[in-house]
Amino acid sequence: MNCKELVYLLGDYLEGTMEEPLRQEFSVHLEMCEPCMNFLRTYDTTRILCRQIRPEEIPEEVRTRLKAFVLEKVREHNRDIEKYVEQAARERREEVEALLRAYAANRLSPMMAILFRTHNDRCETCGAFLRSINGGRSLAEIPEIPPHIEEHIAEFLDALPPGEAPTLL
Amino acid sequence: MRFGSAGRNPAARVESKPERSMPTERVADDNVLLEGLRHGSADAAETLFDRFHGRIYSLAMSILKNESDAEEAVQDVFLTVVRKAHTFKGNSALYSWMYRICVNTCLMRLRGKRRSETVAIEDFMPVFTEDGMHTSLVDDWSKEVERKALEKELGQVIQKCTEDLSEKYRVVFVLSDVEGLSNEETAQILGLTVPAVKSRLHRARLYLRERLTGYLREGKMEKQ
Numbered sequence: 352m353n354c355k356e357l358v359y360l361l362g363d364y365l366e367g368t369m370e371e372p373l374r375q376e377f378s379v380h381l382e383m384c385e386p387c388m389n390f391l392r393t394y395d396t397t398r399i400l401c402r403q404i405r406p407e408e409i410p411e412e413v414r415t416r417l418k419a420f421v422l423e424k425v426r427e428h429n430r431d432i433e434k435y436v437e438q439a440a441r442e443r444r445e446e447v448e449a450l451l452r453a454y455a456a457n458r459l460s461p462m463m464a465i466l467f468r469t470h471n472d473r474c475e476t477c478g479a480f481l482r483s484i485n486g487g488r489s490l491a492e493i494p495e496i497p498p499h500i501e502e503h504i505a506e507f508l509d510a511l512p513p514g515e516a517p518t519l520l
Numbered sequence: 521m522r523f524g525s526a527g528r529n530p531a532a533r534v535e536s537k538p539e540r541s542m543p544t545e546r547v548a549d550d551n552v553l554l555e556g557l558r559h560g561s562a563d564a565a566e567t568l569f570d571r572f573h574g575r576i577y578s579l580a581m582s583i584l585k586n587e588s589d590a591e592e593a594v595q596d597v598f599l600t601v602v603r604k605a606h607t608f609k610g611n612s613a614l615y616s617w618m619y620r621i622c623v624n625t626c627l628m629r630l631r632g633k634r635r636s637e638t639v640a641i642e643d644f645m646p647v648f649t650e651d652g653m654h655t656s657l658v659d660d661w662s663k664e665v666e667r668k669a670l671e672k673e674l675g676q677v678i679q680k681c682t683e684d685l686s687e688k689y690r691v692v693f694v695l696s697d698v699e700g701l702s703n704e705e706t707a708q709i710l711g712l713t714v715p716a717v718k719s720r721l722h723r724a725r726l727y728l729r730e731r732l733t734g735y736l737r738e739g740k741m742e743k744q
Contacts, residue, residue, distance in 0.1 A: 353652030362722045389660035390646070396662040397729040400674055401697040404682075406578030413577070413591055418569055421598045422562065428602060429560040 352380045357387050361394050447496060447504045453518035455484045463517040476503045550614040557605035565602055572615065573598075575699070576622050582694040583626040585683055593629055597622045612708060619699075620709045623691060630687060638686040641723055644730040661736045674732060681731040685724060692720040 357380050363369045364377055381387055409417075450467075453459050459467055471481040480500050496504075511517065553571075556564025576597050580590035600621050608617055647655045665671055682690060695706040696717070707717045 353648075354654050355646075355648040355652035358646055358648075358726075359722075362718055362725070386654040386658040389658040390654070392660050392662040393658070393733065394725060394729050396665050397678075397725055397732055398697075400665070400671070400678055400732075401693070401725065401728060402700075403671075403675060404679060404698050406575065406698055407581040409574055409577040410587075413587065414573065417573060417577075417591060417594055418566075420595055421569055422565060424595075424599055425565040425602050426562065428599070429562070432560055 352376045354380075354384060354387050354390075357381070357384075358390060358394075361391060364391075365395055365398065443505050444496075444501060446508060447501050450504065450508065450517055451481075451484060451496065454481065458519045460517055460519055462514065466511070470507065474503075476500070551610070554605050554608060554610075554614065557602055565598075568601065569598060572618055575615070576618060579619060579622050579694065579699065580626050582698065583623065583687060583691055584629060589629060589633075593622065593625045596625045600625070616701075616705055616709055619695065619701075623695075623709060627687065627691075639684045639727075641685065641689060641727050644727040645723070646726065646730070659733060659737065661733065664736065674735070677732060677735050678728055681728055682724075685727065689720050689724040689727070692717055693724040696721050697725075 357377060360369065360373070360377060364374065369377065381391065450459075454467060467481075471478045474481075477500050480497070484494070508517070553564050553567055557568065573594065577590060577594050580593040580597070581587070584590050584593060597618060601618055608614070612620075649655055665674060682693060685693065691710065692706060692712075695701045695709060696703065701709070703714050703717045703721070706712075706721075707714045710717070712720075
């Protein structure tokens with residue numbers, strides 16, 4: 352091992368991660384070479400001095416300003432999320448209502464009529480409710496849709512394959 | 521960064537560094553915090569800020585070297601964490617993920633700016649003969665540093681010299697030697713291999729050693 356190789360390996364030596372045979376070779380060179388011993392000592396002292404550096408502390412006024420800003424932005428973000436969730440729920444409700452109105456007024460598209468009837472003839476969740484609104488009723492006659500029926504029909508809509516619109520214009 | 525007043529006992533210095541290991545309670549705390557953030561809890565956002573703002577700010581300052589830039593970077597980091605909390609898979613510690621976001625945010629900011637001048641680290645690497653021997657005598661100034669007053673002074677020299685390093689070396693140095701992260705954690709945060717981290721850290725220390733040697737020999741900062 353020469354001085355250049357020893358300097359290259361200083362980090363591993365000081366961290367104790369060096370393989371034993373290499374460490375012995377390192378130590379032999381170190382005992383015989385004063386420049387390398389001096390290099391090691393000053394490198395290690397540098398390393399120790401570096402570890403004493405403390406992170407920059409945040410000034411109090413910056414901390415206060417940052418906290419107010421971040422928390423306000425988080426509130427805005429949460430409000431946006433709430434709005435989005437509400438809008439998504441509203442759109443989902445409207446889709447379900449449109450489907451039920453079309454069903455009640457016999458205005459489902461041909462494919463949808465087959466799928467929907469096949470489903471509700473056998474469905475324990477929505478079958479009774481759908482049969483109760485069938486038969487050419489006007490929009491105002493449809494009773495309020497119970498939440499579990501709304502969710503169930505929304506899931507039915509989500510699972511439809513892409514293709515024709517579910518209701519006739 | 522500033523220079524601490526910990527004594528000469530290396531163990532005492534290590535204790536004051538951020539935690540290297542991840543205690544089970546801390547992981548559980550982080551999971552509760554993340555769950556709160558995912559559900560839009562304002563309390564969770566406040567706890568997140570209180571727990572991490574100091575370390576994130578100091579890291580941003582170390583990279584950006586400018587208070588207002590660091591402040592804007594910290595804003596971006598916290599907003600990113602809140603908005604992306606649902607994407608965090610928990611493969612690393614929360615602070616490690618936040619450090620990664622902070623480093624990326626700061627580097628993006630640096631890319632958009634004219635960079636301040638940095639030194640060529642090659643100019644400070646040790647020189648060897650063709651046979652790999654030292655070309656000149658090597659002073660041992662390690663004993664001189666034991667004087668308390670000089671130790672503090674040298675800390676300030678290191679601080680100044682670190683600021684002259686390019687961010688390639690400075691970021692690794694800050695995460696490893698100032699923040700006290702392991703080479704593995706630093707590598708994960710920066711997307712580098714562990715050998716690359718070790719190599720950059722070693723070169724940063726060689727550079728700082730050479731600057732300290734010059735300072736002690738000349739009694740002043742070398743101008744490059």
